[in-house]
Amino acid sequence: MIHVFNTMTRTKELFTAIQPGVVNMYVCGPTVYNYIHIGNARSAIAFDTIRRYFEYSGYQVNYVSNFTDVDDKIIKAAHEAGISEQALTTKFEQAFNDDTKPLNIKPATVRPLATEHIDEIIAFVVDLIAKGYAYEAQGDVYFRARKFPDYGHLAHQNIDDLEIGASERLDDGELARKEDPVDFAVWKGANPDEAITWASPWGPGRPGWHIECSVMALKYLGTTIDIHGGGQDLAFPHHTNEIAQSEAHTGTTFANYWLHNGFVTVGDDNEKMSKSLGNFVTVHDLLQDVDAQALRLMMATTHYRRPLAYTxxxxxxxxxxxxxxxxxxxxxxxxxxxxxxxxxxxxxxxxxxxxxxxxxxxxxxxxxxxxxxxxxxxxxxxxxxxxxxxxxxxxxxxxxxxxxxxxxxxxIGVDVQPVANDDDTSWIDEQVAARDAAKKAKDYAQADAIRAALKAQGIILEDTAQGTRWKKE
RNA sequence: GAUGGUAUAGCCAAGUGGUAAGGCAUGGGUCUGCAACACCCUGAUCGUCGGUUCGAAUCCGAUUACCAUCUCCA
Structure with missing residues (x-):
């Protein structure tokens, strides 16, 4: 009987799968414009551990996690690097796979890309407009947040408080196009200098940030999924907006359980590690000199909802x-x-x-x-x-x-079984036999010399009642 | 301002009313020809103040400190 802490209700609840024996979970993945940092890895590890435990418990887990491969940061990074958006995202998608594999993070059942679901996204937006939840404004399409009952419940934010913050941050153009400052974009009209656009009923443009997850979760896991996960910072606005869109579209509950992992903190004052603060360590760099198994264990054995101090x-x-x-x-x-x-x-x-x-x-x-x-x-x-x-x-x-x-x-993602070794180790066995012979003859000087020589080459000897065995340092 | 989180031994950390799990480190011991591996033993009254209770780390009130979210962020 698995109990999970549901952010929506802020309580631990008995987990009940919609379809007995099957867990459909969707976890928001990274925006692929850089190597992942250990905060991203923490999220991936947290949900990988959760997935593995469901599987250990006998569930079949359909684990869907996306790459966000189109957004402002990608466009900017690609422009700076002088390469296409697609070349950039392909590179970092591969890097994600390379970095997560040694951490024993299982590949997602499905790893969808926003750019491969444009038709579905447009159809979704068309439906939102038809239902009166969204409206076009000079090439953009916005969602009427206030029309959705209980908007902000997940993050326990009051919509009127949100409006104050939103009004202060928005640029004049966007504010002028929106009916209400709390509305959010489901489709963004293209700027003249942007190359990565798709044709739509509202002119050329690209998806809003949140819409892809709603569309892809629906496509691969159905109208109501069991578990939706992601970092704590996604509760608002990302997940909040996903809920509004998805439930407006389907008319039913988007996800039964919302799970959020805590942040990785760094430094003496335990500041949040994030790309925007610039205080991040990439997994790519870290794995150069830190054992991947140790990193995995460290991150998996801190409870997923607690902050994790990287030291x-x-x-x-x-x-x-x-x-x-x-x-x-x-x-x-x-x-x-x-x-x-x-x-x-x-x-x-x-x-x-x-x-x-x-x-x-x-x-x-x-x-x-x-x-x-x-x-x-x-x-x-x-x-x-x-x-x-x-x-x-x-x-x-x-x-x-x-x-x-x-x-x-x-x-918890640690493999204790020894890796297969194809190297020829017969020379070690010969040395061990020679040492055994020396020991038997009580020539301890010779025995210790052999042991020391092996140690110098990173081979550790262990004597047991069943004979001597060796291992690499 | 609104909404959350955290505070337990040198360090990490479990524990939501019944007298403080576990790990790392430290020190001691057993095993061993000596080592290595392993095993055993070794430590805190729970941020502060007050309250409720036969009894509180656990409940209530106050207070202090740190962190986070409030439309870039896992």
Whole structure:
């Protein structure tokens, strides 16, 4: 029984899927005009963890997340770089994939682009106008926010308060075209110098920022989706406007649950990291010298709604934890492969493993409480180590435990299973055998020399009751 | 101004009425020929003030500090 915190109601609610066993979720993706920064990554990681937990729990998840590939910033960045908008967005779409893969962020089921849905967007806008929710004004089309009942509910903003802010910010031209300052654009007429435009009933132009998500969520997931997610800063105006448009269009609830992740903060005063403040670190740069698994663990194990302070200390600690989890897995995996492991189940250890699974799910069922889940995973890791040191172990139960452990850790996006290695390692095995021989002859000077020589090459030796094993540093 | 969030050990952090999980770091110990791996042990009365209660980190009031949103932003 999974409970999620719904921004709309500000309470934890029991999650009930529209279609039993299936979760349809839409997560707003980045605008692709630069490398993603770790704030973008945090959002992707938060919802990837949520997705993985639904899948771990037996749900089929249809995970749709877009790229915004047309807007003012893209036009500006492309112009500055002297390349086409499409060349720019293609580059950073690829960069997104390259940066998120090592973070174990699963590819979206569908990754739609705004520019590939222009016809649907225009049809959507036509319908909004037909229903009286939108109006054309000199090539632009605006949505009548006040006509939509309860506008601003998601962000708990009062429309009259919003009007004051809106009136102060808008430029005169836009203000003059709007019937009401709180109205927002669903279609933007092209400026004369803009090359990236599409023909529409209102002349050449391009979609407003919010409309693409409404259109694509509808197209790929249906009129009412289970979960809509994104960063906290999207609650207003982006999601607020999506709700207004979508519900005006379909006449029914857009999304049953709204989930918002907290920000990444940086510096001593925990300031929000953002592109506009210029205080961001791109994942592209960071991965040059930070272990991707550690970064993933650090970001996944802070509860998704809490602010996440990005610090060197947090990374260092995450490196330790990843190592501990991988070592625990390796320790028992090594033992399970040994000839002395029996092929009958171990009842007591099976019960322990089952208890860990129950506790893990209990923690994650509570709005994805990863902190408590990590407590379980830590206990689990200790149990693997203890079991690996027992005089007698069951290969069957050991493997069962390893699989369950790996599955739980994979929910937070960390892979504890060793990567396949094609390098020729027979020379290491020869050195280990030579050292064993020296030890047997009590020639410890020689044994230690071999160990030191291997260490110099990044090979660590570990002696166990079942023989010596090695691993890379 | 409006609307939210946060404040627990050196650091990260769980915990919504019953006497403070877990991790990292520190120190000690076991295992080892010595190491490595692993295991065991080791720490806080919960921003401040007041109230309710047999009992509060948890509820109420006040107060302080920091962060965020209010049409660029994950």
């Amino acid at each position: 060197k200390v947090a990374i260092t600690e995450a490196i330790q934890i990843v190592k501990r989890l991988q070592t625990a897995y390796a320790n028992l995996a090594f033992r399970v492969q040994q000839a002395d492991a029996v092929q009958t189940p171990d009842v007591d250890f099976t019960a322990q493993v089952n208890a860990f699974k129950v506790n893990f799910m209990q923690a994650m069922d509570d709005d994805f409480n990863v902190a408590n889940a990590m407590t379980v995973i830590n206990d689990f890791a200790t149990a693997l180590n203890v079991y690996a040191n027992q005089a007698a172990v069951s290969a069957l139960t050991g493997q069962l435990a390893l699989d369950e452990f790996a599955a739980e850790v994979m929910v």
